[in-house]
Each structure stands twice: as C-alpha cells, then as structure tokens.
Amino acid sequence: YFNATTSTNKEKDSLKKCPLIPPGLAGKLKVDKTPKTIEAIEKKYEMLKDGKFKPKNCTARQKVAILIPFRDRESHLGIFLNHMHAFLMKQQLEYGIYVVEQTKGLEFNRGFLFNVGYKEALKDSDYDCFVLHDVDLLPENDHNIYTCPVDQPKHLAIASEKWQYKLPYTSYFGGVSALTREQYEAINGFSNEFFGWGGEDDDFYNRVAWAKMSVYRLISDVGRYSALEHKPGAANPKRNDIISKGKERMWKDGLNSLKYEIIQKTYKKLYIHIIVKIV
Ligand code: NGS
Numbered sequence: 446y447f448n449a450t451t452s453t454n455k456e457k458d459s460l461k462k463c464p465l466i467p468p469g470l471a472g473k474l475k476v477d478k479t480p481k482t483i484e485a486i487e488k489k490y491e492m493l494k495d496g497k498f499k500p501k502n503c504t505a506r507q508k509v510a511i512l513i514p515f516r517d518r519e520s521h522l523g524i525f526l527n528h529m530h531a532f533l534m535k536q537q538l539e540y541g542i543y544v545v546e547q548t549k550g551l552e553f554n555r556g557f558l559f560n561v562g563y564k565e566a567l568k569d570s571d572y573d574c575f576v577l578h579d580v581d582l583l584p585e586n587d588h589n590i591y592t593c594p595v596d597q598p599k600h601l602a603i604a605s606e607k608w609q610y611k612l613p614y615t616s617y618f619g620g621v622s623a624l625t626r627e628q629y630e631a632i633n634g635f636s637n638e639f640f641g642w643g644g645e646d647d648d649f650y651n652r653v654a655w656a657k658m659s660v661y662r663l664i665s666d667v668g669r670y671s672a673l674e675h676k677p678g679a680a681n682p683k684r685n686d687i688i689s690k691g692k693e694r695m696w697k698d699g700l701n702s703l704k705y706e707i708i709q710k711t712y713k714k715l716y717i718h719i720i721v722k723i724v
Contacts, residue, residue, distance in 0.1 A: 463503035463537040470535060470587045476671040478583075481523040487714050490530050495712035497541040497570075498534060505539035507592045510572040512562035513580050513716075514555045515546040521580045521673050526715045528583045536590055541566065542716040544580075548708060551723055553678055556635030556645035560703045561721050563629060565710065569717070576601075576623045581673040584621075589667045591623065597661045598653050599623045603668035610669060618653070618660060619646035620670065631656045633699030636687065637723075642677060644684030648691045652699075655692055 492498070499505055511529070515522065522544065533540050545562040547553060559577050566572050574593035582602055589601060602620030604610040632652035639645035653660060662668070687694075708720040 460502070460504045463500055463505055465506070467535060467537045467590075472588055473586055474532070474584070476528060476583050476585055478524055478671065478673065480520045481527045483523060483526075483715065486523060486527045486530075489527070490715065493530065493714050495541075496543070496715060496717040497539075498530070499539035500534075500537045503537060505537055507538065507573040508570060509533075509538050509540040509574045509576060509591055509593075510562070510566035510570075511540060511542045511576045511578055511591070512559050512566065513542065513544045513578050514553075514558035514562070515544045515580060516553055518580050518675065521675070524673060525580050525583065530715070532584060532587055533591060535587055538591060540591070541569065541572075543719060544716045545719045545721060548720060548722045552640035552681070553642075554637070554640050554645075554723060556639050556649065557637045557703070557705075557723060558721070560634045560637065560700055561705050561719065563634060563700070564703065565707070565717075565719055567626075572626065574623060574625055575629055576621065578621050579619075581675060582620050582670040583673070585669040585671055586667050589663060589669075593623045593625045593628070594661055595625055595627075597658055598628050599661045599663070601663055601668055602670045603662050604665040605670045605672055607672040610665070612662075616647065616650050618650035622649075622660075628653075628656075628658065630700070631658070633696055633701055634703070636691070636694060636698050637703060638687050638694070638698055639681060639684060641679050641681030641684075643680050644688050648688050651688070651691050652695055655695060 543562045545558040576591050600622050603612050636648050704724050706722040706724050711718045
C-alpha cells in the first residue's frame with residue numbers, strides 16, 4: 446500500500462544537492478527597464494506556480510523568501526518580476542516572492558511590511574533565508590547569489606545606481622539585505638514604528654550590532670544594482686528620535702509585538718500577493 450507518494454518522496458530525497466557555484470552564470474547582466482504586463486511575464490515563466498520555484502534536477506541549498514514591501518508601484522513590480530525570476534532560477538534556488546502591500550491610510554511602513562512578510566512566508570514553508578528587497582532595485586550581476594551566510598547578515602545593495610554605485614555611508618543597510626531565520630529572530634526583526642520615509646534600515650543595522658553580529662558586504666563589482674526612478678516619499682520627522690531610543694525598544698517593538706490584519710493573501714503565478722492592514 447505504499448504507493449505513488451512514497452516513490453515520489455524517494456525520488457526527491459535522491460536528488461543531489463545543487464552545486465555550490467551554479468553552472469552557467471554570466472556575471473554582468475543586461476537589465477531591462479522597459480515596463481511589461483503581468484500577462485507577458487506569465488507567458489515567459491510558465492514553469493512557475495503559486496509564486497514559487499524549485500530547480501528540477503537538484504535540491505537547492507537554501508529555501509529563500511524574497512520579501513518586497515509594496516504600495517502603488519505597479520510598473521516597477523512588472524520590471525522587477527521579469528528580471529528577478531530569470532536571475533533567481535539561474536542561481537538554482539528554491540524560492541518564493543512575497544509582495545507585501547500596505548492598505549491605504551497610514552504612511553508607508555517598510556519595516557512593518559518586512560515583519561509581516563517574514564511571518565506569512567514561514568506559514569507557507571520552512572524558509573532558511575529572507576532577502577529583504579526594495580522593488581526599485583535590480584541586480585546587475587548574477588554572481589550576487591541570493592543566499593544567506595549562516596554566520597552573519599549580508600548587505601547586497603552596496604553599489605546602487607541611485608548613489609553613483611557607491612555606498613552612501615558606512616553603516617548603510619538599506620535597499621537589499623539577507624538574513625537567516627535565526628538572525629532575523631535574534632534582532633526581533635524590524636521596528637514597527639517607522640511610518641514614512643527613512644530610518645528603519647538604520648535602526649535595523651543598529652539591532653544587528655546590539656545582537657553582537659556584524660554585516661557582511663559583497664564586493665562592489667558584484668553588489669551592483671540598477672535603480673528605477675520614482676518620487677521620494679515624505680520623510681518621517683520622528684525618525685531620528687525613534688532611532689535614538691532604539692536599544693530600549695529592541696525587545697518591545699518588532700516581531701514580538703507585531704499586530705496585523707490580512708486583507709488578502711493570493712498565490713499568483715509570479716508572486717504571492719499579501720495585502721495587509723496595520724492594526
Ligand atoms: C538615510 C536614511 C535611510 C535611507 C538612506 C538612503 O538618510 O533610511 O538615507 O536613502 N536614514 C535616515 O533618514 C535616518 S535612499 O535615498 O536610498 O532612499 O535608506
């Protein structure tokens with residue numbers, strides 16, 4: 446009575462681990478910034494299902510959740526998905542792309558949306574690695590592997606077109622970063638208190654330091670990102686004040702104090718779309 450399910454599991458177990466360095470990486474990539482419709486991208490990526498992918502012929506080394514805070518950037522999302530799926534597939538990762546959209550009303554809260562994405566992704570699968578990604582940044586080099594080192598958090602967007610391909614300041618930790626589940630838990634995730642533009646990534650960086658970890662950075666040829674243009678959001682006038690009280694807040698404000706209401710969670714072909722209300 447041990448039927449088809451058993452043999453499928455056996456097959457899965459017998460797949461070899463994917464090679465440490467994925468074959469066929471190209472290094473520098475062309476980045477296509479022309480807007481695409483979701484339908485056109487869906488046609489291109491027929492092998493995707495429910496916003497997730499895994500390599501056919503080997504077992505991926507890590508399960509990676511790509512988390513994207515989102516609101517009102519439809520054209521960026523198309524460009525992003527079109528670029529990212531090809532990029533991630535070539536890296537032989539098992540991954541899911543989570544687009545976490547905040548409902549209208551309150552100011553945009555990037556850190557909060559990452560925390561929600563983190564929790565909701567773990568309801569789907571036992572992800573090893575979380576890549577925290579702005580929708581307007583596109584990696585230019587596929588040697589920039591989207592996995593998480595187990596010993597320290599990683600900063601990926603170290604050379605962005607937005608900053609003439611330089612790090613804007615030494616402790617900058619925004620744009621794209623990657624943390625294991627253990628690392629994300631060790632700092633209680635992001636603060637939920639940063640509404641509006643700025644500061645949440647600096648506070649997040651401080652949390653890493655307070656947890657006695659340090660940030661690993663890519664080398665600048667590899668950590669290069671093209672940037673899509675947009676109007677800047679309104680800066681949060683309270684950001685420096687919240688940052689200055691960050692250490693006391695770290696264990697009161699974050700994953701362990703997160704309260705949210707899911708308005709919708711849809712498994713689309715190209716991504717998992719979560720619409721969330723802050724409560
Ligand atoms: C700093 C902000 C960061 C932000 C960085 C780059 O000044 O949150 O600029 O901004 N810190 C504060 O405001 C305290 S960028 O132009 O890339 O959006 O990430």
